Amino acid sequence: MDITREIYWNVGHGVVLPMYLFAALTLVILIYGFVRRIRVYRQGKRLQRLDRLPKRILRLVNRGIGQLRVMLVKAPGIAHALQFWGILLLFIGTVLVLIQVDFTEPLFDFQFLKGTFYQVFSLTLDLAGFVVFIMLVAFGVRRYFYKPKGLATTRDDYIIYGLLTLILLTGFLVEGARMAVTEVASRPDLTALSPVGLLVARPLAGLDESVVRQIHVLTWWTHFFLVMTIIALVPFTKFRHIFTTPVNYLFADLREKGAIDTLNLEAADADHFGAAAVADLTWKDIFDADACTSCKRCQDRCPAWNTDKPLSPMKVVQQIGEVAFGRPQANLIETVTTDVLWACTTCYACQEICPADIEHVNKILEMRRHLVLMQGEFPGGEVQTAVNNTEVNGNPFGLAYASRGDWAEGLDVQRMADGGKVDVLYFAGCYASFDKRNQSVAQNFIRICNAAGIKVGILGKEEKCCGEPVRKLGNEYLYQMVAAENIKQFKAYGVSRIVTTCPHCFNTLGRNYRDLGLEVEVEHYTVFLERLIREGALHLNPQEFDFTYHDSCYIGRYKGIIKEPRQIMHQAGGSITEMAKSKNESFCCGGGGGRVLAEEKLGRRINVERVKMAEATGAPMLVSNCPFCLTMFEDGIKTGGSEGKLKVRDLAEIIGERIAQK
Amino acid sequence: MKILVCIKHVPDMESRFRVNEAGNWYDERDLAFRLNEYDEFAVEQAVRVKEQLGGAADITILSIGPDRVIEAVKKGLAMGGDRGVHIKDDLVYQKDPWQVASVIAAFARDKNFDLVFTGMQSQDRGSAQIGAAAAELLDYACITTLVSFEISGDVVTARRELEGGMRGAVRFKLPAVVTCQLGLNTPRYPTLPNIMKAKQKELLTFPIADFLNVESLAETEKMYPPERKGRGLVLEGDVNELADKLASILKEKAPALR
Numbered sequence: 001m002d003i004t005r006e007i008y009w010n011v012g013h014g015v016v017l018p019m020y021l022f023a024a025l026t027l028v029i030l031i032y033g034f035v036r037r038i039r040v041y042r043q044g045k046r047l048q049r050l051d052r053l054p055k056r057i058l059r060l061v062n063r064g065i066g067q068l069r070v071m072l073v074k075a076p077g078i079a080h081a082l083q084f085w086g087i088l089l090l091f092i093g094t095v096l097v098l099i100q101v102d103f104t105e106p107l108f109d110f111q112f113l114k115g116t117f118y119q120v121f122s123l124t125l126d127l128a129g130f131v132v133f134i135m136l137v138a139f140g141v142r143r144y145f146y147k148p149k150g151l152a153t154t155r156d157d158y159i160i161y162g163l164l165t166l167i168l169l170t171g172f173l174v175e176g177a178r179m180a181v182t183e184v185a186s187r188p189d190l191t192a193l194s195p196v197g198l199l200v201a202r203p204l205a206g207l208d209e210s211v212v213r214q215i216h217v218l219t220w221w222t223h224f225f226l227v228m229t230i231i232a233l234v235p236f237t238k239f240r241h242i243f244t245t246p247v248n249y250l251f252a253d254l255r256e257k258g259a260i261d262t263l264n265l266e267a268a269d270a271d272h273f274g275a276a277a278v279a280d281l282t283w284k285d286i287f288d289a290d291a292c293t294s295c296k297r298c299q300d301r302c303p304a305w306n307t308d309k310p311l312s313p314m315k316v317v318q319q320i321g322e323v324a325f326g327r328p329q330a331n332l333i334e335t336v337t338t339d340v341l342w343a344c345t346t347c348y349a350c351q352e353i354c355p356a357d358i359e360h361v362n363k364i365l366e367m368r369r370h371l372v373l374m375q376g377e378f379p380g381g382e383v384q385t386a387v388n389n390t391e392v393n394g395n396p397f398g399l400a401y402a403s404r405g406d407w408a409e410g411l412d413v414q415r416m417a418d419g420g421k422v423d424v425l426y427f428a429g430c431y432a433s434f435d436k437r438n439q440s441v442a443q444n445f446i447r448i449c450n451a452a453g454i455k456v457g458i459l460g461k462e463e464k465c466c467g468e469p470v471r472k473l474g475n476e477y478l479y480q481m482v483a484a485e486n487i488k489q490f491k492a493y494g495v496s497r498i499v500t501t502c503p504h505c506f507n508t509l510g511r512n513y514r515d516l517g518l519e520v521e522v523e524h525y526t527v528f529l530e531r532l533i534r535e536g537a538l539h540l541n542p543q544e545f546d547f548t549y550h551d552s553c554y555i556g557r558y559k560g561i562i563k564e565p566r567q568i569m570h571q572a573g574g575s576i577t578e579m580a581k582s583k584n585e586s587f588c589c590g591g592g593g594g595r596v597l598a599e600e601k602l603g604r605r606i607n608v609e610r611v612k613m614a615e616a617t618g619a620p621m622l623v624s625n626c627p628f629c630l631t632m633f634e635d636g637i638k639t640g641g642s643e644g645k646l647k648v649r650d651l652a653e654i655i656g657e658r659i660a661q662k
Numbered sequence: 663m664k665i666l667v668c669i670k671h672v673p674d675m676e677s678r679f680r681v682n683e684a685g686n687w688y689d690e691r692d693l694a695f696r697l698n699e700y701d702e703f704a705v706e707q708a709v710r711v712k713e714q715l716g717g718a719a720d721i722t723i724l725s726i727g728p729d730r731v732i733e734a735v736k737k738g739l740a741m742g743g744d745r746g747v748h749i750k751d752d753l754v755y756q757k758d759p760w761q762v763a764s765v766i767a768a769f770a771r772d773k774n775f776d777l778v779f780t781g782m783q784s785q786d787r788g789s790a791q792i793g794a795a796a797a798e799l800l801d802y803a804c805i806t807t808l809v810s811f812e813i814s815g816d817v818v819t820a821r822r823e824l825e826g827g828m829r830g831a832v833r834f835k836l837p838a839v840v841t842c843q844l845g846l847n848t849p850r851y852p853t854l855p856n857i858m859k860a861k862q863k864e865l866l867t868f869p870i871a872d873f874l875n876v877e878s879l880a881e882t883e884k885m886y887p888p889e890r891k892g893r894g895l896v897l898e899g900d901v902n903e904l905a906d907k908l909a910s911i912l913k914e915k916a917p918a919l920r
Contacts, residue, residue, distance in 0.1 A: 273854055273855075384851055393674055476854075
């Protein structure tokens with residue numbers, strides 16, 4: 001006997017015509033729905049996102065089919081992946097049936113759903129259906145009974161859950177009815193290939209065959225129309241993400257993490273900067289809203305949201321969609337609100353976790369650009385003062401630019417203006433230059449380099465703010481101004497290698513200055529020191545200490561420098577106790593995105609929150625690698641009442657105290 | 663309405679000042695310059711008047727000094743001025759306030775300005791005489807140290823800041839010279855399109871000789887940092903200890919508490 005089943009059993013080949021007619025209608029609705037949406041995406045500015053296509057396709061396969069991003073959050077991620085793969089298998093199975101019965105069989109008299117292949121096919125689909133059903137139950141329980149904080153349930157969720165559940169149930173009913181008549185009594189070998197279907201088939205087998213046949217026809221059509229309904233509804237509900245999210249992997253920003261468009265401020269037609277309306281954004285920014293699945297993973301990790309500030313990265317992305325689709329002429333900034341825009345620390349936690357490759361940070365930046373460049377608005381007077389100070393004195397504190405190199409008094413460093421060859425240029429940055437607490441980082445760094453026999457140069461009063469804080473606040477003009485001056489100095493001195501102790505300077509000089517014509521090797525001191533130790537140039541005299549380590553956003557998440565600092569601390573004698581939120585999941589100190597210059601007026605304080613996390617490890621010392629973090633934590637320890645319980649040190653200070661003389 | 667705003671390009675007060683070689687002014691090396699803070703209030707108020715009049719005003723921004731002052735003029739233009747005037751004088755620091763006011767008056771005399779705004783004083787010299795002297799020379803009303811300004815027709819209602827936390831309310835008719843004090847307004851941050859437009863705006867340059875027709879009445883003889891007397895004292899310890907220490911120091915050093 002053949003190992004197969006009769007396709008169109010009980011419903012007959014007469015269903016083919018109406019079935020295809022309805023399928024065609026469904027497809028028309030589906031396409032119509034997306035065409036309407038594409039028209040909305042096209043309100044945005046042009047942007048090329050199909051270069052390096054093989055890389056993009058690979059990304060689509062890994063992240064879409066492979067579900068690698070979704071599974072970054074274990075429990076719901078794996079459940080989603082199982083459900084996705086299950087539905088994908090059921091879809092492929094259905095297409096296989098269609099190919100055989102309506103194409104290869106009538107045209108070439110060729111059947112492939114038989115024998116071993118049929119056995120695999122039957123068992124796979126039966127189990128896939130079961131997995132999808134179990135996951136639906138699990139998701140239902142999660143969404144409607146045990147509800148995670150922040151998970152919003154909308155009309156779409158009811159529709160999709162309802163339809164998917166009904167499709168699964170009717171599917172098993174169709175299978176069970178067919179098996180009850182054709183397999184239960186006569187073909188136990190086949191029923192073994194559909195163990196779940198058999199559970200439905202057994203009770204049906206006791207009924208009169210004509211009743212079962214009627215049930216079958218009825219549920220067959222019901223199942224069919226339910227499937228057509230859900231397909232037709234794809235563009236009109238959240239279920240659209242089965243297209244838009246994978247497509248978003250294809251359209252991903254393949255530039256280096258943290259890349260920002262460098263505006264051409266001198267362009268003849270440049271009279272409008274930043275984004276105040278959806279038309280000022282790109283089509284991809286609008287498309288992102290459609291790719292969002294409301295999984296709220298970004299919101300869960302947002303330091304602003306977690307300290308009772310109004311910013312939810314998810315909401316910002318969705319509001320762009322709401323405006324684009326509902327009120328395209330509306331003022332986007334008024335919809336999102338300035339409080340939301342100024343709350344962002346550009347920590348990148350949202351983008352790092354997003355399973356849909358949505359780009360949150362640059363959207364916020366574009367709107368900030370509009371506020372600053374077109375309206376002269378800042379989060380507060382103190383920020384405007386800091387910006388003015390940066391303009392006049394090249395540092396946000398407004399301290400005399402001529403005293404910028406004073407911290408190096410008495411140290412063995414070469415001022416570039418005095419001439420002489422150096423191994424590296426140390427770009428100290430504003431905080432290490434002027435801030436009393438951070439000057440110790442610069443001084444320690446020089447001592448370490450001296451011990452390793454590295455000749456270090458500094459620009460001193462010829463150095464200016466790298467421009468990062470003001471740029472992240474939206475002031476592209478001032479950023480380009482200070483950047484041009486710094487680049488001029490680097491070029492004048494023929495600088496070929498730069499080391500920074502500030503992650504913000506590091507990211508800016510090494511990545512963003514490239515757009516402005518600087519092609520110089522830039523390193524952060526964590527990587528630089530790790531190599532000096534590894535290559536034997538720097539010898540440490542380890543002394544034991546317990547600590548917890550804060551991955552600054554711009555070293556950890558943006559640059560992936562996670563191992564090196566831990567390695568150095570280990571070699572210095574440190575025993576680490578990790579915080580719950582560390583490495584790629586580190587929680588911002590609150591100082592990024594120019595926020596270090598702003599008062600934190602809304603919600604609880606981010607730095608105190610992070611200091612508490614460090615304190616919870618029981619370690620007496622918090623080590624960081626960033627002047628903003630050091631400043632924020634010193635403040636957080638004082639204002640949060642952690643004095644005496646926790647000290648914050650910079651990695652350079654720890655190493656500086658443990659230099660072994662050769 | 664024709665408005666003149668007189669501004670000065672001054673060193674940032676956080677700069678590291680050194681006396682120049684001649685010993686009569688500061689050395690300009692290593693100084694960062696900016697628009698005099700009080701003059702920024704003056705520019706802002708002028709632009710607000712223009713906005714209130716729906717644009718029916720013409721604002722001239724005037725500065726006297728070496729080429730670097732053009733930077734301050736550009737800032738004024740970016741904030742909303744219509745044209746810049748640079749009266750070039752590399753040795754402006756040697757001119758006394760009377761001469762500077764005379765230059766301004768000579769420039770303004772035949773131009774029928776309705777309103778002249780300037781800062782209450784410059785942050786570097788701080789003579790606070792320019793506005794008043796120029797008003798006298800032009801035979802305009804003069805109202806100094808404004809902290810509020812409202813104009814209706816050709817009548818201005820304003821408040822002045824007086825010593826000892828007092829305020830004075832004044833009403834006067836145009837033409838007038840007014841000098842602006844901290845608290846009058848919050849100067850705007852120029853928008854990028856306005857910064858770009860400012861680069862295209864008219865900028866007239868004149869040599870100082872065109873307008874200078876008086877001798878100086880006072881000369882700066884010597885410039886020197888004051889002698890350092892006594893030093894700050896930093897107390898450390900816990901709060902109770904600090905309070906005791908502070909109390910004993912006050913008892914010892916402050917005669918009023920004895």
